[in-house]
Amino acid sequence: MTENELEKEERMYKSIIKTIKQAPLEEFYTSGHRTCQGCESALLMRYLAKISGERTIVVGATGCMYVANTTYYTTSWVVPWVHTQLGGSGGAALGTAAALRALMRKGKIKEEPINVIVFCGDLGCADMGLSGVSNAMTYDYNLLIILYDNESSANTDIQETSMTPYGAQTSFSRPGTARRIMKRRWKKNVVPMIIAGHRNVRYAATTSPAYPLDTLNKIKKALSAGGPTFIHSLDPCPKGWDYDPMYSHELGTLAVETGIWPLYEYIDGKIVYNEPTKGIVEGRIKRKPVREYLEKQGRFSHFVEEDYDYFQKMVDEMYEKWEIPGVMPIRSVELARK
Amino acid sequence: MGEEDVKYVEITYRGIFQKRLAKYVAEGLVYMARDMGKSAVSFGRYGDSPERNGVPAKYYVAVGNVSEEDLIGYSTRVEPEYVDVIAVLDDTLLKGVESWAWQGVQPINLKLRKDGAMIVTSRKPMEEMVKLTPSKDFQWTLGKLNWDRSFSGLWAFNDDTTMERVWGAIAKVRPDIVDIQHVVSYVKSHKKDKLNERLKAVEEAYEGLVIKTMNPGEGVEFKYAPPRLLTWQEMMEGTAIPAVPRGGRNEQFKRGTTKTERPTVDFDACIKCDLCWVYCPDECFDKTPDGYYDIAYDYCVGCGICAEVCPVKNCIVMVDEKRLPDYTRPYGMWKANKVEYKKWLQNARAEVRERPIVPGLGR
Numbered sequence: 001m002t003e004n005e006l007e008k009e010e011r012m013y014k015s016i017i018k019t020i021k022q023a024p025l026e027e028f029y030t031s032g033h034r035t036c037q038g039c040e041s042a043l044l045m046r047y048l049a050k051i052s053g054e055r056t057i058v059v060g061a062t063g064c065m066y067v068a069n070t071t072y073y074t075t076s077w078v079v080p081w082v083h084t085q086l087g088g089s090g091g092a093a094l095g096t097a098a099a100l101r102a103l104m105r106k107g108k109i110k111e112e113p114i115n116v117i118v119f120c121g122d123l124g125c126a127d128m129g130l131s132g133v134s135n136a137m138t139y140d141y142n143l144l145i146i147l148y149d150n151e152s153s154a155n156t157d158i159q160e161t162s163m164t165p166y167g168a169q170t171s172f173s174r175p176g177t178a179r180r181i182m183k184r185r186w187k188k189n190v191v192p193m194i195i196a197g198h199r200n201v202r203y204a205a206t207t208s209p210a211y212p213l214d215t216l217n218k219i220k221k222a223l224s225a226g227g228p229t230f231i232h233s234l235d236p237c238p239k240g241w242d243y244d245p246m247y248s249h250e251l252g253t254l255a256v257e258t259g260i261w262p263l264y265e266y267i268d269g270k271i272v273y274n275e276p277t278k279g280i281v282e283g284r285i286k287r288k289p290v291r292e293y294l295e296k297q298g299r300f301s302h303f304v305e306e307d308y309d310y311f312q313k314m315v316d317e318m319y320e321k322w323e324i325p326g327v328m329p330i331r332s333v334e335l336a337r338k
Numbered sequence: 339m340g341e342e343d344v345k346y347v348e349i350t351y352r353g354i355f356q357k358r359l360a361k362y363v364a365e366g367l368v369y370m371a372r373d374m375g376k377s378a379v380s381f382g383r384y385g386d387s388p389e390r391n392g393v394p395a396k397y398y399v400a401v402g403n404v405s406e407e408d409l410i411g412y413s414t415r416v417e418p419e420y421v422d423v424i425a426v427l428d429d430t431l432l433k434g435v436e437s438w439a440w441q442g443v444q445p446i447n448l449k450l451r452k453d454g455a456m457i458v459t460s461r462k463p464m465e466e467m468v469k470l471t472p473s474k475d476f477q478w479t480l481g482k483l484n485w486d487r488s489f490s491g492l493w494a495f496n497d498d499t500t501m502e503r504v505w506g507a508i509a510k511v512r513p514d515i516v517d518i519q520h521v522v523s524y525v526k527s528h529k530k531d532k533l534n535e536r537l538k539a540v541e542e543a544y545e546g547l548v549i550k551t552m553n554p555g556e557g558v559e560f561k562y563a564p565p566r567l568l569t570w571q572e573m574m575e576g577t578a579i580p581a582v583p584r585g586g587r588n589e590q591f592k593r594g595t596t597k598t599e600r601p602t603v604d605f606d607a608c609i610k611c612d613l614c615w616v617y618c619p620d621e622c623f624d625k626t627p628d629g630y631y632d633i634a635y636d637y638c639v640g641c642g643i644c645a646e647v648c649p650v651k652n653c654i655v656m657v658d659e660k661r662l663p664d665y666t667r668p669y670g671m672w673k674a675n676k677v678e679y680k681k682w683l684q685n686a687r688a689e690v691r692e693r694p695i696v697p698g699l700g701r
């Protein structure tokens with residue numbers, strides 16, 4: 001590692017918030033948005049605006065967080081925010097970052113670091129906008145794409161997306177008498193896809209607003225890492241997951257503690273596990289049974305014993321069989337080396 | 339025959355939690371009116387979509403002696419000009435209704451026509467309800483259906499006879515829209531299970547509805563100031579919206595009407611852990627100089643996360659929204675007089691109900 005890189009790494013770690021008391025008090029995404037009671041995606045928006053500060057441009061693809069934040073000629077954003085089309089998050093990120101660089105080069109605006117953050121939902125990023133996001137990740141512009149994943153198209157009353165977990169009920173996958181499980185596909189792993197396919201991505205992470213310190217620091221690290229960066233956040237959604245809004249935080253932590261949602265970050269080729277996932281992977285903490293997480297949500301209320309078992313088996317595999325536990329379904333790195 | 343002969347029933351409900359209930363109530367009314375030889379259609383208020391948990395929303399039924407095509411024509415707008423009956427499925431809605439910023443906080447009986455009726459599902463005595471109800475400058479009827487609010491999730495329908503009770507109550511106050519015979523015959527022909535229970539519920543509501551004639555000016559004064567909507571010439575280029583000033587909040591959209599419960603804080607028990615502030619998705623907590631957190635109730639939506647994450651027992655407790663008349667912030671009250679505040683707190687928390695939410699497929 002060169003001196004310059006070491007310096008950069010040191011700077012990154014010095015900026016980490018150690019306790020929640022150090023979190024900035026000022027809000028750049030504030031009250032008065034039309035989200036559900038107990039919306040965790042709104043919490044993620046709040047964290048990202050809070051930690052990135054005033055010199056930030058936020059671009060939002062169509063979805064819950066776009067419709068909710070602009071109720072007739074009002075907004076809850078303090079920093080500049082602009083809407084982009086459902087599949088346009090990657091292109092908008094690239095365009096904004098490139099425009100800033102060009103303006104600075106031509107001397108039309110002051111040369112200073114301006115954060116470009118683009119958020120998109122699971123339909124906007126992982127389904128429709130994936131090619132655009134992938135394209136943005138191959139350039140060297142400084143931008144952060146955040147995927148806020150509530151596991152459905154929640155704005156239009158819960159339709160199935162590729163991020164909907166196995167078996168969950170949505171408007172497109174209502175359990176019937178002949179077929180109980182209508183969603184038979186397994187959820188995509190987007191962060192591994194990004195880090196495996198894009199060599200110049202220096203930082204990518206998974207997070208959940210149920211771990212505020214972790215989330216704040218990950219956004220901070222992503223913005224200071226430079227180049228294209230990516231964060232995937234799992235946000236419990238009281239409307240679509242069908243639970244009492246007061247349990248949003250509990251479900252976020254349960255998703256991590258059961259191992260369904262591993263928290264990790266990818267920094268310059270290294271995978272670092274965070275929060276309970278670190279203990280789980282190192283074998284210090286026992287994973288909670290997935291049933292605890294699934295039973296609390298109405299969307300899994302049609303599950304029977306074999307569905308719970310299947311779900312548990314799939315999650316067990318993530319930690320017991322995968323070469324990089326919880327991250328990538330590759331099992332044969334050791335074999336290939338022989 | 340024109341639109342003045344059409345009668346409208348408005349069903350005001352809590353978004354998502356009562357979505358199915360409101361839809362089924364409207365569906366039943368349409369079938370009953372058709373049985374009575376009239377034409378009828380039902381439609382949701384377009385502007386309420388996309389619905390969010392707890393956001394006040396409306397559903398309408400139009401009944402008339404005009405052709406169904408005409409009725410559909412009348413219903414192709416945001417909401418009717420006036421309504422004859424309002425069914426309120428949750429009594430905390432009496433404090434005001436705001437679905438989007440362009441409506442402002444509307445009084446619950448904004449569109450009520452002269453001699454109209456409003457039915458409220460409530461366990462409160464009639465006198466207390468009158469204290470919450472906005473006044474009108476004509477005579478109208480207020481009915482109280484003595485029944486708990488029925489909540490469920492998006493996928494569930496809480497089949498607890500609330501639907502049948504609302505029909506019975508409407509038949510009582512406005513037999514010209516649906517009469518009790520047709521309610522009974524509809525229930526008999528359309529519902530197979532728990533028939534006796536359902537018929538009993540209709541009868542109970544019909545017989546037991548508490549009715550009060552509201553005189554002009556009776557009730558509370560509700561100042562409704564609809565926001566002035568900008569014309570396109572006044573908007574900024576590209577319809578850009580001015581950002582919120584630093585340290586401020588979105589002044590044009592205070593969404594306090596979304597909540598059915600609000601958090602109350604016992605500052606004496608507070609350990610200043612910051613967790614309520616950290617986990618609030620609506621940025622309602624304001625830090626005070628001595629490290630406590632004041633609550634902006636006009637922006638609070640009552641999700642209950644703060645009460646759930648608070649590590650101290652009885653520090654943050656959710657109380658029914660009806661028990662507190664306004665959005666006075668607690669910190670100022672506590673600072674002014676700590677003994678009085680304790681008393682006020684005890685009074686506010688005197689009645690803490692369990693949250694009535696049914697998740698899953700009717701579980």
